[in-house]
Amino acid sequence: MANIPESKTGDGDLIVIDGVSHTYKTNTGPLPVLDDLTIRVPRHGFSAIVGPSGCGKSTVTRLVAGLMKPDSGTVWLHGECVVSPRSTVGMAFQNPVLLEWRSILKNVMLPLEIVPSKLDAAAKERRARDLLKLVGLAGFEDKRPSELSGGMRQRASLCRALVHQPEVLILDEPFGALDAFTREDLWLTMHRLRAEEPFTGVLITHDLREAIFLADEVIVLSGRPATVQYSLQLPDTGPRTLDHLYTSEATETLNVLRDQIRIAREGEEAGQ
Amino acid sequence: MRQVFVPLLAIVIFLLFWEALVWVNDWPNYKMASPSDLWPAFWRFKGLFLTFGWETLWRTVVGLLIAIVVGVLFGMIMGFSRVMREGLYPLLVGFNAIPKATVVPIVALMFVGQHDLNTVLIAFMISFFPIAVSVAIGLSTLEPEYRDILRSLGASKITIFWKIALPKTLPEFFGALKVAVTLAFIGTNLMEIVSPHGRGLGALFDSGKTNSDYPLMFAVLIALAVLGIALYYVVVMLEKIFAGWAERSAE
Numbered sequence: 001m002a003n004i005p006e007s008k009t010g011d012g013d014l015i016v017i018d019g020v021s022h023t024y025k026t027n028t029g030p031l032p033v034l035d036d037l038t039i040r041v042p043r044h045g046f047s048a049i050v051g052p053s054g055c056g057k058s059t060v061t062r063l064v065a066g067l068m069k070p071d072s073g074t075v076w077l078h079g080e081c082v083v084s085p086r087s088t089v090g091m092a093f094q095n096p097v098l099l100e101w102r103s104i105l106k107n108v109m110l111p112l113e114i115v116p117s118k119l120d121a122a123a124k125e126r127r128a129r130d131l132l133k134l135v136g137l138a139g140f141e142d143k144r145p146s147e148l149s150g151g152m153r154q155r156a157s158l159c160r161a162l163v164h165q166p167e168v169l170i171l172d173e174p175f176g177a178l179d180a181f182t183r184e185d186l187w188l189t190m191h192r193l194r195a196e197e198p199f200t201g202v203l204i205t206h207d208l209r210e211a212i213f214l215a216d217e218v219i220v221l222s223g224r225p226a227t228v229q230y231s232l233q234l235p236d237t238g239p240r241t242l243d244h245l246y247t248s249e250a251t252e253t254l255n256v257l258r259d260q261i262r263i264a265r266e267g268e269e270a271g272q
Numbered sequence: 273m274r275q276v277f278v279p280l281l282a283i284v285i286f287l288l289f290w291e292a293l294v295w296v297n298d299w300p301n302y303k304m305a306s307p308s309d310l311w312p313a314f315w316r317f318k319g320l321f322l323t324f325g326w327e328t329l330w331r332t333v334v335g336l337l338i339a340i341v342v343g344v345l346f347g348m349i350m351g352f353s354r355v356m357r358e359g360l361y362p363l364l365v366g367f368n369a370i371p372k373a374t375v376v377p378i379v380a381l382m383f384v385g386q387h388d389l390n391t392v393l394i395a396f397m398i399s400f401f402p403i404a405v406s407v408a409i410g411l412s413t414l415e416p417e418y419r420d421i422l423r424s425l426g427a428s429k430i431t432i433f434w435k436i437a438l439p440k441t442l443p444e445f446f447g448a449l450k451v452a453v454t455l456a457f458i459g460t461n462l463m464e465i466v467s468p469h470g471r472g473l474g475a476l477f478d479s480g481k482t483n484s485d486y487p488l489m490f491a492v493l494i495a496l497a498v499l500g501i502a503l504y505y506v507v508v509m510l511e512k513i514f515a516g517w518a519e520r521s522a523e
Contacts, residue, residue, distance in 0.1 A: 065424040085426045097417045101439045101517040110435070114425045144517060164425070 014200045015041040015064060015168060020073030021225070022059060033059050034070070035225035041217075046194070046201040048211035050257065051221030051229075052265045057204045061170045064202060065089050077168065087115040090161035090199075094173040096153040098145035104156050105141035108132060111164040131159040134196060135189050151182035155189065162193065169201045176206060184242055187213050191239040208257045209245055220260040223267050230260040302486045309487040310494060317488065320476055321495055328472040329499055331388065332453075332460045335395025339452055343400040344445075347407020351437075357408060368401040376462050387470055391463040398459035399452035406448035410441030443518035446511035453503050457496065473499075 017039040023032040033056035041047045049057055062068045063075050066085040075082040077089075090111070098107045108128040112119070119127065132141060135155040145153055154174060161169055175183045187210060194201075205211050211218045212234060222229040232253070244250060287307045294306035301309050314321060346364070350357040372394060379390050414437055422432045464474025473492050480488035512519075 062420075065420070067420055067424055085424045087426050089424055091421065091424050093417050093420075095415070095417055097415065097421055099418075099436065099439070101442075101515075110421075111425050113435070114422060114427045114431060160421075170424075 012042055013040040014043040014045070014078055015039070015202065016074075016076040017060065017063065018074045018076060020063060020070040020075065022056075022063070022068075022070045022072075023225075032225035035227045036073070037221075037227050039219060039228060041200055041202060044198040044200055045217065046203065046215045047217045047219055048203045048205055048215035049219045049221060050205060050208060050211050050261065051226060052223050052261065053206070055221050055224050055264070056226040057221060058172055061091070061172045061202065061204055064168065065091055065170055087111075087164065088167045089170060090164065090166035090168070091170045092154075092157045092161040092172070092174045094176045096145070096150075096157035098153055098156060098160075100145055103142050103144060104132065104137065104148065105129065107145065107156060108159045108163050110160060115164045117164065128159065128163055131163055132156070134193065135159055149182075151178050151186065154178060154186060158186075158189070158193065162197070162199070165197065167200060169199045171201065171203045171205075173204050173206065175210065183207075183210070188242070190214055195239055208254050208261070211257070212250060212253050213240060213242075213245055218257060220257065220264060222264045229264055229267075232257065302484065305487040305490040310491045313485070313487040313491040314495075317476070317491075321473075321491075324471060324473050324476050325495055325499060328457075328460055328464065328474065328496075329503075331391045331472065332395050332456045332499075332503070335392045335459060336399055336452060336456045338392070338396040339400035339403055339456065340449070342396070343403025343448075343452075344407050346400070346404040348411065350404070350408035351411025351441075354412075357412065361408075364401060364404060372398045372459060373462055376466050380463070380467055387463075387467055390467065391460050391470075391472065394463045395456040395459035398462075399456040402448040402451045402455070403445065406444040407441055410444040411437055414440060439515075442515040443511075446507065446515050449507050449511075450504060453507055454500060457500050457503075461496065 017037055020034055020037045021032070022034040023030045025031075037060070039047065039049070039060070049060060051057055059068075063070055064077070064082065066075075066082045066089070069083060077086065098104075099110070102110070105125070105128055108131060109124055112124045112127070117124065129138075129141060132138060135158060137152060137155055137159070140148060140152065140156075145156070148156070158174065161171075175186050178186065191214070201215075203211070203214060208218075216234055218232045218234065219228055220230040220232075221227070234253070235249075291306050291308060294304055299306075305313075346360065350360055375397065376394060379393055383389050383393075418436050418440070419432055422436060427435070460472065461474035461477070464470045464472035465478045467475070469475075470478070473496055477489055477492040480486070480492060
């Protein structure tokens with residue numbers, strides 16, 4: 001995979017994961033997690049990655065964020081090879097990881113303290129307040145994270161991921177620990193955020209309904225070592241309502257994906 | 273109001289109980305001095321209590337400050353580097369396991385006559401361990417996601433330390449500091465008691481012993497308790513200022 005032509009990155013795809021393989025060294029021996037994985041996400045696209053537990057989905061997010069380097073293959077962002085973290089990426093995890101000693105507003109403003117920015121202090125604060133308002137957290141700016149519910153904390157975490165207007169938003173199961181109603185609320189919030197200021201997104205999730213509700217494309221990874229087993233382009237790409245999930249088309253799509261996950265898990269068990 | 277009144281009432285009840293215990297058993301004051309014997313002892317030696325109390329206090333505080341600097345340094349080294357942690361930890365545990373009472377004569381011999389230095393040294397040696405361990409544990413158990421949040425933005429290691437690792441370790445640090453305060457007092461007094469021609473409250477205690485002045489010995493204990501309480505609450509106050517966020521409201 002050494003000689004990748006430059007043109008591969010220039011055709012409108014913002015994120016290109018190109019033939020990436022990776023093996024972790026563990027105490028019990030090498031653990032291959034990714035095997036010749038290739039994923040492309042177009043500019044302002046939103047791809048959901050689903051797959052069996054522990055198949056290396058989180059590794060994908062760390063690669064895109066530049067937090068680690070793959071053994072072989074390349075990750076391209078905007079036509080540039082990713083070798084180290086870059087400030088054009090925003091991340092949110094299942095654990096909202098808010099800093100307990102800061103107010104919600106100061107938590108959201110954290111990336112602005114690190115990323116070089118043309119904004120002055122007042123503009124930065126305005127930016128953070130606007131985002132908090134957009135996700136329904138107006139009036140909670142001065143609260144501590146411990147005073148907020150899990151859903152509210154996750155909203156704040158989303159604001160922090162977006163405050164520096166990153167080109168790429170990486171979401172690693174951000175709604176996994178929330179109850180069903182809160183989760184649906186946050187799905188709608190995601191669509192609102194996307195409509196307000198478009199970003200290119202990668203969403204790792206275990207929830208197939210979440211995947212088809214939020215993404216433009218759903219990618220099913222095989223069991224470990226993961227490679228793309230199946231990918232599905234969804235017909236709608238714009239904002240959706242929750243009713244959408246209860247149509248027969250949605251049910252059909254879900255069944256197709258569920259089948260693919262079953263195949264992935266069987267393949268993994270057979271491989272063991 | 274309640275916060276002042278309740279502890280004061282508890283102290284008064286404790287003193288009355290103590291007085292009653294001595295009175296009921298009719299103990300002579302070489303067996304157990306009663307609170308009413310203490311005040312005359314304080315009054316007789318009020319000058320010494322003030323100057324020696326100050327000596328004990330400043331040595332303890334200096335020892336504690338050195339313990340903080342060295343402890344935080346060791347804690348940072350062990351917290352950030354696994355190799356250093358694996359290498360240093362057994363060494364520190366072994367060092368800490370040595371009863372400091374046995375180190376006192378060694379130090380006293382090593383720096384004969386340097387009473388201030390010796391005392392500060394023992395106060396430091398006895399109190400830096402909990403600080404080093406708490407900082408090391410605080411730093412090494414920092415969830416990787418916290419680091420990733422900043423690292424993914426291209427923040428430097430130093431930025432991550434100042435913005436996340438340090439504040440997140442503060443509650444553990446202050447918890448250890450409260451333990452260290454008490455330990456440092458033990459260290460100071462050990463040296464003051466053992467050193468011939470020593471100064472400080474420990475030396476006053478020792479002279480009470482040689483003169484069979486039992487009320488004086490008890491009075492020293494009380495003075496030490498007062499100093500200990502004062503220093504402890506200074507730490508609590510600092511904790512409230514710098515790590516108050518870790519305190520959850522009770523509801």
